[in-house]
Amino acid sequence: MSITVIATTTTKSISDMYSAVDPKCPPENATLHWQSSLCPTRDFPKIFREVSARFRFMLAYCICACGLFMAIGRADAASIGINFFGGSGNSAANGAAVTGAAGAPGFVQSNWNNVAIPPNGQTGTATNLIDDLGLTTSTGVTWAATGTYDTGIPLTTQDDNLMKGFLDVFGATPGTVTVSGIPFSSYEVVVYFDGANLGENQVMSFAIGGQTIFGLDAANTNFSGTYIQVPNSSVSDLGINTPAGNFLEFNTVTGNSFTLTATAGSTTGGNSRARINGLEILATPEPAAAILAFMGIVAFLVCRRARVVCG
Numbered sequence: 001m002s003i004t005v006i007a008t009t010t011t012k013s014i015s016d017m018y019s020a021v022d023p024k025c026p027p028e029n030a031t032l033h034w035q036s037s038l039c040p041t042r043d044f045p046k047i048f049r050e051v052s053a054r055f056r057f058m059l060a061y062c063i064c065a066c067g068l069f070m071a072i073g074r075a076d077a078a079s080i081g082i083n084f085f086g087g088s089g090n091s092a093a094n095g096a097a098v099t100g101a102a103g104a105p106g107f108v109q110s111n112w113n114n115v116a117i118p119p120n121g122q123t124g125t126a127t128n129l130i131d132d133l134g135l136t137t138s139t140g141v142t143w144a145a146t147g148t149y150d151t152g153i154p155l156t157t158q159d160d161n162l163m164k165g166f167l168d169v170f171g172a173t174p175g176t177v178t179v180s181g182i183p184f185s186s187y188e189v190v191v192y193f194d195g196a197n198l199g200e201n202q203v204m205s206f207a208i209g210g211q212t213i214f215g216l217d218a219a220n221t222n223f224s225g226t227y228i229q230v231p232n233s234s235v236s237d238l239g240i241n242t243p244a245g246n247f248l249e250f251n252t253v254t255g256n257s258f259t260l261t262a263t264a265g266s267t268t269g270g271n272s273r274a275r276i277n278g279l280e281i282l283a284t285p286e287p288a289a290a291i292l293a294f295m296g297i298v299a300f301l302v303c304r305r306a307r308v309v310c311g
Contacts, residue, residue: 078283084116086148086165095165102158104227138181145175163223169274180257184283189250192277200269216242
């Protein structure tokens with residue numbers, strides 16, 4: 001097979017025969033009509049468009065990947081967990097240490113800090129807490145409660161270890177937990193609570209700054225592997241009609257420190273109590289990472305839509 005290429009130069013018309021097996025390009029100053037596949041190096045505009053489009057496609061892909069990595073990595077790798085070991089009274093360390101992954105769904109983490117170990121575990125300070133990656137931070141915690149105790153539940157999982165021991169608060173004086181040196185500009189605080197309340201329905205309140213959440217520790221209901229969240233909308237003591245659960249979450253907390261205050265509320269028995277089994281501080285994903293991921297996704301989809309241009 002042969003292809004005839006008609007080329008008009010600036011001085012005369014020429015007619016050359018080009019073999020499809022070994023094509024040769026016409027003169028540089030010729031006006032040509034040929035298939036670009038036979039002489040692709042002459043079709044500079046198309047090549048430029050292809051290279052430019054491929055570059056834009058790769059750039060969009062990189063932006064998308066980097067943004068998603070930053071957003072997901074920030075959310076998953078930035079948390080500090082504190083387990084209040086607790087125990088039966090202030091003389092026996094019958095609580096449990098968390099040595100693996102534990103936490104409510106969506107808040108599971110490893111490398112918990114185990115503190116408040118009896119005797120005298122009802123007050124204390126711990127510094128240089130580790131984060132969920134096991135890295136040492138400048139974060140410290142100070143706590144004060146009436147005593148420590150535990151639910152007596154059997155220990156078969158790391159979540160059981162987290163929910164067994166607690167800081168015990170009763171009487172007119174609230175319990176407090178102050179966390180300082182927090183490396184996050186904005187974060188969430190998850191509080192876990194469950195006590196040895198037997199047949200009593202006990203209401204307790206937890207407050208950070210201007211946020212207060214009331215939760216009910218339901219009678220005859222110890223932790224058995226299921227986490228139940230108390231909604232943020234529970235803002236008053238409704239007795240037995242107070243939403244029941246074993247953990248709650250404070251959203252959008254800011255500043256390098258905060259104080260959690262636990263106060264005993266109403267009860268159907270004679271023991272008004274508030275308990276703190278553990279807490280987590282989780283960094284809020286940075287807006288810049290989310291925006292970068294969104295821009296990358298948009299650019300990626302635009303290029304996918306224009307695949308003819310992208311090549």
